[in-house]
Amino acid sequence: MLTGHHVAVIGGDARQIEIIRRLHEWDAHVYLAGFDQLNGSFTECIELDFSGPQAEQLDALILPIAGTDENGNIDGIFTNKMLSLTAEWLKRTPAHCQIYTGIANQTLKDLAAKAERELISLMDRDDVAIYNSIPTVEGTIMMAIQHTDFTIHGSNVIILGLGRVGMSLARAFDHLGAKVTVGVRSSAGAARVHEMGMQSLDMRSMENLEFNCDYLINTVPAPVVDASVIKKLPSHCLILDLASKPGGADFRYAEKRGIKAILVPGLPGIVAPKTAGKIVANVICRKLQENNRKADE
Template sequence: MKKSELKAFGIIGGDKRQLFLAKSISDCCYDVILGGFDKLKSLGAIEISDIKTAISKSDAIIFPLPSICADGTVNTPFSDNKTRLDEEMISLLKEKPIFVAMKNKFLKAYPQLADCEVYDYSAKEEFAVANALLTAEGAVEIAMNEYEGTIFDSKCLVCGFGRIGKMLAKMLKSLNAQVTVSARNEVDFAYIDVLGCKHINTNALKSVKGYDLVFNTIPVMIFDSDLLMNTDRNTIIIDLASLPGGVDFEAARRYKTDAVRALSLPGRTAPKAAGEIIRKTIFNIIKEVYR
């Protein structure tokens, strides 16, 4: 397929990010058809239909972030119906470029599409960096809502120094928080020191004492029962890690530790910006593939 042949995009499922994505694509003079948005009565001039019709009438298909639920159904929070792609839908999809998030999980649920044009926009570096910024902003917003003090001069621990950890450490430091970052290697320690933050080794975390706010970005069970037992009760833990997460929430309840699971923050706190990031990333993929 040539780039000039892409005239209509089908957006299948998703949250508010996909609604702003639809508007953004429509503003670029493409037709957009939403599928799996049964609770939505209208969205301006954008067509709303069932999933099969949206796939059938579109030249390219976009699935949300995440694309697939744990049971293999399409992620459709704007619908009361659970939809699993049937053979007819799969047959239609085989003829079109498909843009997904978390491609491996998508293809595990639908291996019939493994040899098709399936592109993972969530794996692109430009998407990951921009999304990390939105996640960090959302984490600070949650902290401001949950913590009765101020971020200014608060004692914060950021666990992990990946994209989100880097953005969050810089953001908290700019708000004049006292920031400590946990990491595992000397290169990260050097960067953390340059930021003006303190560093500790994640492997050495045996207790969490003296912090007002803890932000976990590590998708491994860091805050298990043993660590939570040795965490101050007045510390607020905000878990930003993707599922299964890094906090044992059952143990947190048992020890009366205030822990917040903060998943999909860009979709909750900045859906317009998040939708625009998805559009830009997908359009960049199209430029690369259909030159």
């Protein structure tokens, strides 16, 4: 239980709804910012007043999966208000207050460092990322079906990256009957792909490779699907870029070539926000309980 804990949930999407519910189940005091359009759905919550004394009793802040932008602003789909973090406000929280986010950009890291508060990037944790890959895969399959007029079965699929999401994607598309090739950057990665019964390609020399595929799925948060790759793709190919913004594909050149390219970060929050929210909420609640036990020792 989190009885006596004070937790602020600031901005975000439908995943935060499940996080708020879980925090209440665990008996935490919950403060909200960025949920004013929910029309009083959480009457037991307290509206977070950034100018008031509430910051001084917070044990944790929960930010959206995307964290903040480069200016410290926080996006929220349930409000039209501007939400933002400053180091000065964070310094008003207790020294033990933790900041939970999905992804931490340099701005957020700098804010936390300046305020001397612990920043926890949930998507860097294996447990969160692996569980989160399940709705990501389902959402990718949904997008692949919606935006093409041919079956996944029998199609040629290239997946760039063999991380936690890439591996789950490769297995799922293989099980659906696609011919899967996985882009890797090491001999160990190539060996793993071979063990999985699939083909690999070396992403270190992509300019020398052919890309005769029906789907090109990128999981790498770097500009890997550039013009040199896109110019080799057949016109019917669908590019699905799952990397965090701004993605890893040259969308301008893809449009110029008439190739459909879609940036779809945060798929779990789109296709399965309840499940995705539970994954994050369970980890946060466990972490807060661990902190509580350590404080009692």
